[in-house]
Amino acid sequence: MDVLRSSKFFLTALALFLLGGCATSGPWYDDWRNCAMAGAAAGGAIAGAADDSDAAIGGAVGGAIIGGLICAATDQSPADSDGDGVPDEQDQCPATPLGAKVDAVGCELDSDGDGVVDRLDQCPNTPRGTKVDKRGCPLPVAAVVMDSDKDGVPDDRDFCPDSEPGVTVNEIGCDSTRPTLLRGVNFETNSANLTGNSDDILNDAADRLKLYPDVKIEIVGHTDSRGAEAYNKDLSMRRAKSVQDYLISKGVKPSNLKSIGLGEEYPLVSNDTADGRRQNRRVEIRVIQ
Incomplete structure (x- = not known):
């Protein structure tokens, strides 16, 4: 039993x-x-x-x-230190965190191939080749800065974006050896009243000058040789002052601007022709220290 x-x-x-x-x-x-x-x-x-x-x-x-x-x-099964299902002898990432999803060689999955594993990737569908931060999200794309005349001053800040090659420029990107002509700024005959598209030109000038809050600018008025010298000097001063007032009205710091009138003293070309006299009636700016 x-x-x-x-x-x-x-x-x-x-x-x-x-x-x-x-x-x-x-x-x-x-x-x-x-x-x-x-x-x-x-x-x-x-x-x-x-x-x-x-x-x-x-x-x-x-x-x-x-x-x-x-x-x-007497257990003969292969060692798997990190418990990811891939034996240590085949595991190329032997210290994978517990529970992490791995590929055939024991490394964590990175589905979008951006270098940040899926477990940490906050932007898991980033297009291939995109540069990402440590969170796996795309880095901001740096804006392309244009400098057409290669003078070291970006176009969006350059008062003279077409400077000649090799010219030494001042803070606002213009030839430092001579005044800068405000081409297209015109006035009524025997008057300081602005005409034509002068407003558009001065609006652009004001926007650029406001980018340089510490740069001092001198506005210089000129006339042709017709009329009395004293009258022409006064007229050139009034025209320079008209430009100064306009720039101030558009936000340029008053303390950064001064105006002078030089009358007919410094012609660009001969006053013997109508075209020459037109060129000599002008307003220029120059950087002062």
Whole structure:
């Protein structure tokens, strides 16, 4: 009878062991659970031979513990230090954070290829080749700064964007050796009243001068040689002052501007022709220290 009971216990444990072994992949001894059941079967059967149910139970428990420990000690499965499913010997990123999704070589996924892994990427669909920050989001695109005349002053700040090559320019981008002509600024005959498209030219001049809050500008008025010299000097002064007042009305600092009139003293060309006299009636600006 004892043998029968022992046999039944052994067969029951063996059946559980076989069922457990079938539920695992690979050799049965690669899984500690199989080893534990095998130990339980053996321990329970041996102790059960004494016809003592308590002894059988104790033997099964002891056998399970011993079997599991032996199996664990002889475990031949490849090491996987970071638990990502890729054995250490194949893992090119052996310190992957627990739970991170990895590729076939054990490295974290970077779906958009921007150098920031998906786990940290706040912009996961960045187009290929886009430069990104540490969050994986596109970096701001730097504006292209144009400098058409290559004088070191950007076009949007250059008062003279077509300076001759090699010319030394001042702070506002104009030839530092001579005054800058406000071409197109005209006045009514014998008057300081602005005409034509003078407003457009002076509006642009004001916008550029406001970019240089510390630059001092002198506005210089000129006339042709017709009329009395004293009258022409006064007229040139009034015209320079008209330009100064206009620039101030558009936001240029008053303390940055001064005006003078030179009358007919410094003609650009001869006053013998109508075209020459037209060119000599002008307003110029120059940077002063």
